[in-house]
Amino acid sequence: xxxxxxxxxxxxxxxxxxxxxxxxxxxxxxxxxxxxxxxxxxxxxxxxxxxxxxxxxxxxxxxxxxxxxxxxxxxxxxxxxxxxxxxxxxxxxxxxxxxxxxxxxxxxxxxxxxxxxxxxxxxxxxxxxxxxxxxxxxxxxxxxxxxxxxxxxxxxxxxxxxxxxxxxxxxxxxxxxxxxxxxxxxxxxxxxxxxxxxxxxxxxxxxxxxxxxxxxxxxxxxxxxxxxxxxxxxxxxxxxxxxxxxxxxxxxxxxxxxxxxxxxxxxxxxxxxxxxxxxxxxxxxxxxxxxxxxxxxxxxxxxxxxxxxxxxxxxxxxxxxxxxxxxxxxxxxxxxxxxxxxxxxxxxxxx
Ligand code: NAD
Ligand code: TYD
Numbered sequence: 031x032x033x034x035x036x037x038x039x040x041x042x043x044x045x046x047x048x049x050x051x052x053x054x055x056x057x058x059x060x061x062x063x064x065x066x067x068x069x070x071x072x073x074x075x076x077x078x079x080x081x082x083x084x085x086x087x088x089x090x091x092x093x094x095x096x097x098x099x100x101x102x103x104x105x106x107x108x109x110x111x112x113x114x115x116x117x118x119x120x121x122x123x124x125x126x127x128x129x130x131x132x133x134x135x136x137x138x139x140x141x142x143x144x145x146x147x148x149x150x151x152x153x154x155x156x157x158x159x160x161x162x163x164x165x166x167x168x169x170x171x172x173x174x175x176x177x178x179x180x181x182x183x184x185x186x187x188x189x190x191x192x193x194x195x196x197x198x199x200x201x202x203x204x205x206x207x208x209x210x211x212x213x214x215x216x217x218x219x220x221x222x223x224x225x226x227x228x229x230x231x232x233x234x235x236x237x238x239x240x241x242x243x244x245x246x247x248x249x250x251x252x253x254x255x256x257x258x259x260x261x262x263x264x265x266x267x268x269x270x271x272x273x274x275x276x277x278x279x280x281x282x283x284x285x286x287x288x289x290x291x292x293x294x295x296x297x298x299x300x301x302x303x304x305x306x307x308x309x310x311x312x313x314x315x316x317x318x319x320x321x322x323x324x325x326x327x328x329x330x331x332x333x334x335x336x337x338x339x340x341x342x343x344x345x346x347x348x349x350x351x352x353x354x355x356x357x358x359x360x361x362x363x364x365x366x367x368x369x370x371x372x373x374x375x376x377x378x379x380x381x
Contacts (some may be wrong), residue, residue, distance in 0.1 A: 039282025
């Protein structure tokens with residue numbers, strides 16, 4: 031049986047990757063390693079937690095000794111690494127946490143894999159999950175390709191860029207078998223309400239203002255989270271050793287247009303007059319160092335591995351809004367406690 035260790039499997043994207051692998055590959059054993067920070071939530075995996083091919087291990091990737099012990103105990107053949115501090119705004123207030131988890135944590139995982147595989151890399155693979163933000167910002171035109179130079183601006187993207195470099199360095203120096211994916215912005219069920227789309231859905235449901243940074247003309251390329259999980263599955267199994275693959279949906283939206291579309295769909299679903307949610311839109315102070323535009327050229331993964339997103343943005347957004355409307359208890363749980371402090375620090379008085 032193939033053993034695959036997935037880090038960050040209790041988070042937003044990780045939980046969809048764990049589910050995809052547990053359900054699709056009953057012959058594999060999936061070990062989900064997660065520290066359960068504010069962003070990790072085992073509620074995300076209720077439907078699969080009792081499957082015989084699934085194990086959860088609570089561990090912090092900054093703890094090198096514990097990570098090595100977990101690798102020695104479970105002897106994974108493959109690693110899919112998603113654990114990270116993932117929010118740009120939090121990286122601006124606490125960059126060190128991002129260095130610790132995203133850089134040191136990644137190196138601890140690489141060391142543990144190298145140690146237990148003992149230079150016998152046959153049938154082994156370390157898949158590092160990264161972001162398009164490592165490429166920096168685009169102007170009005172152009173797309174990020176795999177050979178675009180790294181130019182990160184935020185502490186988050188700098189820490190992810192550094193982790194990508196370490197993963198490649200372990201390939202080039204020690205021959206560790208690796209693949210990388212650099213994906214655009216994800217959205218979907220279980221998205222933590224610190225990011226734009228779930229934050230706006232949560233605020234609409236609570237009749238709170240929808241904070242748009244700057245002039246709202248910043249552009250992101252949005253991909254449904256399950257389509258990211260499918261891309262990870264493809265690259266993990268069929269990607270070329272040592273290569274990276276950009277993942278995106280050719281789906282660019284300016285923030286203000288995206289939030290207006292979201293408002294329109296929520297009003298429709300709640301049977302309210304159009305304009306009710308949009309009246310909550312409020313322009314607030316811009317994010318420092320805010321990247322203008324991200325957009326992925328996904329030609330390589332499409333041509334080499336036959337990858338295609340399975341849903342349109344309209345479909346994906348509709349499924350996402352429905353999920354939040356049907357899971358208000360999940361939203362209430364994750365927005366109680368520490369979230370309130372975060373929200374006040376980030377938004378109150380910031381207009
Ligand atoms: P998330 O913040 O929702 O989840 C992160 C998970 O990692 C949580 O379960 C958390 O408990 C865990 N974690 C954090 N620190 C840890 C530590 N020290 N040890 C062990 N576990 C720890 O993040 P996400 O949005 O699901 O992103 C997952 C990965 O995908 C990240 O590597 C991120 O950089 C990358 N990514 C995210 C996006 C996006 O739009 N969200 C896009 C491209 C790439
Ligand atoms: P976010 O979801 O934080 O993802 P990222 O910064 O990783 O792209 O932000 C997406 C875009 O939305 C980004 O341009 C910042 C903007 N934004 C707002 O305008 N208001 C908000 O409250 C948030 C969280 C983001």
